[in-house]
Amino acid sequence: MQDKCQVVLPGNRAITPAEMFSQMAVWCEQNDVKHDKYGEGELIQSFERQVAELLGFEAGLFVITGTLTQPTALQIACEQRGSNNVAMHPSCHIYIHENQGYQLQNRFNALPVGKPYEPWNVSSLLQIPDTLGAVVYELPMREIGGQLPSFGELEAIKNHCQTNNIHLHMDGARLWESAAHYQKSYQEIANGFDSVYVSLYKGIGGLGGAMLFGDKAFIDKASVWMHRQGGSVYQRSPYVVAAAMQFESRIQALPTLFERTLELYQMLGDYPSLTPNPEAPQANMLHIHLPISQKKAIALRDTLAQQHSVWIGNPQQGIIAQQSYIEWYVGDILLQMPDDELKGYLTLIEQGCQ
Numbered sequence: 001m002q003d004k005c006q007v008v009l010p011g012n013r014a015i016t017p018a019e020m021f022s023q024m025a026v027w028c029e030q031n032d033v034k035h036d037k038y039g040e041g042e043l044i045q046s047f048e049r050q051v052a053e054l055l056g057f058e059a060g061l062f063v064i065t066g067t068l069t070q071p072t073a074l075q076i077a078c079e080q081r082g083s084n085n086v087a088m089h090p091s092c093h094i095y096i097h098e099n100q101g102y103q104l105q106n107r108f109n110a111l112p113v114g115k116p117y118e119p120w121n122v123s124s125l126l127q128i129p130d131t132l133g134a135v136v137y138e139l140p141m142r143e144i145g146g147q148l149p150s151f152g153e154l155e156a157i158k159n160h161c162q163t164n165n166i167h168l169h170m171d172g173a174r175l176w177e178s179a180a181h182y183q184k185s186y187q188e189i190a191n192g193f194d195s196v197y198v199s200l201y202k203g204i205g206g207l208g209g210a211m212l213f214g215d216k217a218f219i220d221k222a223s224v225w226m227h228r229q230g231g232s233v234y235q236r237s238p239y240v241v242a243a244a245m246q247f248e249s250r251i252q253a254l255p256t257l258f259e260r261t262l263e264l265y266q267m268l269g270d271y272p273s274l275t276p277n278p279e280a281p282q283a284n285m286l287h288i289h290l291p292i293s294q295k296k297a298i299a300l301r302d303t304l305a306q307q308h309s310v311w312i313g314n315p316q317q318g319i320i321a322q323q324s325y326i327e328w329y330v331g332d333i334l335l336q337m338p339d340d341e342l343k344g345y346l347t348l349i350e351q352g353c354q
Contacts, residue, residue: 001302005311009345012205012331020207020242027245035237039223044236047244048211055196056187057213061223062200062240064231066173066210067098069197072225073212074134075107077167077195080218083133087113089120091143092136093171108133119149122156135161138171139178139189145276145327146174146283151182158192170196176203176251177283180258194218204250206243209236253332257284261330267343273350277325284330289318292353297324300352310345 002008015023027033036044044062052060063069071094078084086108088095094102095110102108111128114120119141125132137157140146149157161168170193179186190196195214200206212222226232261281268276268288275289290297297315304310313326328334334342 001305002311004309005305006309007345008311008333010311010313010326010328010331011333012329013333024238024241024245028241033237033241035235036240038232038234039236041237043244044240047240047247050244051198051211051247052213054186055190055198055213057190057196057215059216059219060211060213061219061226062236063210063212063222063226064233064236064239065208066093066197066199067101068226068229068231069210069212070094070136070169070171071098071102071105071107072222072229073169073195073197073214073218074102074136074167076218076221076225077169078108078133081133081165081167083131084108085111085128085130085132086134086136087111087125087128087132088136089114089138089141090116091141092138093142093173094136096143117144119144119147119153121149121153122160125157125160132164132166134167134169136169136171137193138173139175140181140283140285142174142285142327145278145287146177146281146285147278148178148181148282151184154189155192161194162192167194168192169194172196173199173202174283174285176254177258177285180255180284181282200239200243203254204243205246207239209239209243254284257330257332257335260284260335261286263339264328264330264334264342267339267346270343271346271350273353274346285328286330287325287327288349289323289325290315290349290353291322292324293317293322294324297326300349301326304348304352308345308348310348312345312349 033043048060074086088110090112114124140148175198198211200209261284265281268274273291277287277289294315294317301312315324315326318324
């Protein structure tokens with residue numbers, strides 16, 4: 001049904017495979033791109049260096065998926081620190097979206113840290129009585145609306161982990177979206193983390209893939225482990241080209257998308273039935289909570305799609321029966337949409353909640 005809608009409110013404008021491949025072909029010709037072989041080649045290695053330098057790390061590694069990247073990084077970290085305990089928020093992707101692979105593969109123990117619906121801090125970490133090998137912090141925290149800890153809290157966590165010989169790993173799937181709120185460079189945000197994972201399609205718009213960053217010894221070991229797990233793809237150039245050709249332009253657009261998110265929040269003030277979470281934007285994404293159940297919200301979504309050709313997103317059930325929410329990533333669609341048109345769609349959503 002979404003594919004038939006003329007307007008899709010969350011995210012960036014989707015482009016067809018033909019458009020994507022055409023753009024990739026032009027970029028490859030302009031930059032004299034050659035295929036890599038098992039990750040060896042100027043294209044992929046120069047891109048790894050580029051992003052590593054942006055984040056302030058010694059080395060980087062392209063990995064085919066984030067689900068392969070993060071448990072591997074944490075396993076290595078635990079081996080190096082002598083403890084198999086990893087602290088992570090209850091909303092962590094590793095914990096809720098990866099079928100407990102870390103557990104079934106006996107890689108490490110996951111210990112929840114913090115309250116389920118808010119970012120955590122050092123005091124949350126101190127409540128764990130066990131010796132920790134690693135800690136994961138997701139920036140921003142997607143499952144709770146893109147929330148972030150204050151930068152002071154984040155610095156305190158970095159200092160605590162460094163002092164206590166705990167490997168601090170960043171789930172940076174949406175790291176690029178955090179800088180506009182912090183008003184810090186990516187290097188300042190990443191400084192103090194021992195390793196960082198980033199996505200090459202969330203926010204960047206690539207075909208897929210991820211990158212892992214750390215010191216050279218850590219990345220060399222991770223590279224061997226990716227090969228052991230079947231992640232050594234022969235030619236990675238399609239994924240790298242799709243990300244590299246638009247990396248800088250996507251990064252440069254994010255402050256503008258954050259400004260548009262601020263404007264959206266101002267509009268939402270006129271729609272009391274539509275409650276944003278967090279209360280103020282911390283990234284160019286948010287959850288909009290609706291005073292109706294998921295079942296009713298899905299019916300509303302389908303009605304708006306059929307009658308108005310607009311897609312509002314995929315409603316999720318809230319913590320009480322008569323409550324649900326939709327996730328909006330504020331991308332180029334909402335950036336380019338006139339305010340009056342956007343307000344019209346918000347009106348339709350609110351009326352459907354009555």
